[in-house]
Amino acid sequence: MVNTTESTDAQITDVQQTHLTARRHSPAEHLWAEFAKTASAEARVSLREIPFQVMVGIRVDPLSEGGRRIGAVTGGLPTACGQVTTGVAGMAVLWLGPDEFLLVAEEEALDGTLAAELVAALGDGAGQTVDLSSNRTTFELAGPSARAVLEKSCAADLHPRAFSTGVAIATVIGNVPVVLWKTDNETFRVFPRASFADYLGRWLLDGMREFTVAESTTWH
Amino acid sequence: MLLFPCPNCGPRNETEFHYGGQAHVAYPEHPAELTDREWAEYLFYRQNTKGLFAERWVHSAGCRKWFNMLRDTVSYDITAVYRIGQEPPALRTSQPTTGMGMSTTRQGTPEGVQL
Structure with missing residues (x-):
């Protein structure tokens, strides 16, 4: 194949690629509105998808x-x-x-x-x-309570002495096999397979509720 | 919760693992020469050990590798893990049993292990 043909092929592929990129859907995009509610300046823990x-x-x-x-x-x-x-x-x-x-x-x-x-x-x-x-999508769970949320349903030792920043392991969160990567002190990336994204997204949101509910000063 | 010491990943929850039955069951050298009975015994007959037992496990939610483990089927004590293809480590004999074991000594070699 001569060079000119190759470059034409590449251009067509680029156009097709752009076309496809605009139309694709991420496995948890229907949860983005719910995820967005967890993000605020004073949030103890927040969740987002990195598609x-x-x-x-x-x-x-x-x-x-x-x-x-x-x-x-x-x-x-x-x-x-x-x-x-x-x-x-x-x-x-x-x-x-x-x-x-x-x-x-x-x-x-x-x-x-x-x-x-x-x-x-x-x-x-x-x-x-x-x-x-x-195959997998990416969730990012961040905040001072991120570890507490994961520890509810992940049996791996996530204490910093065993799971320090930069460490990644394959493990299970709430019966979902995932890859768990600690990218920062209080930031975890979770890679569930696409078909588990909905379940795990809702599962994590549920686990985050106690940390995201605004603290009331009227408790007795 | 039982922690299994995976040779690749370190201690992990037992729910990350799957059981592979008795270890060290060698494939027959000349399977075509076996009688039906011998073949059936190779396929289906396994030890039903009460006590120390050599068995295979796979870390299916982690590194996805198989390994061997010496586990007490009464107390669930894990004596050793070792890689596929390795011989089971030598064990001390005459260890006192704990719990509801009937015998007072254990074999130096776990049942199901043909050295």
């Missing part, structure tokens, strides 16, 4: 040649449970298993060639890189 993040599932032995080449693209691969490595353009790689990783990145920060770059990096090495962007 359409780029996610790539990576299965590779990190010590193999292919693993090293992929690490060069992503800014390294984590080597132990809980670790997150960060790369260019806000790209982060979360450890899911000894040979399984989840790459997360902001859509705007990437130019759309990441998947191809990863496939090229793996080459003929054993493993796979799969675009899983639609």
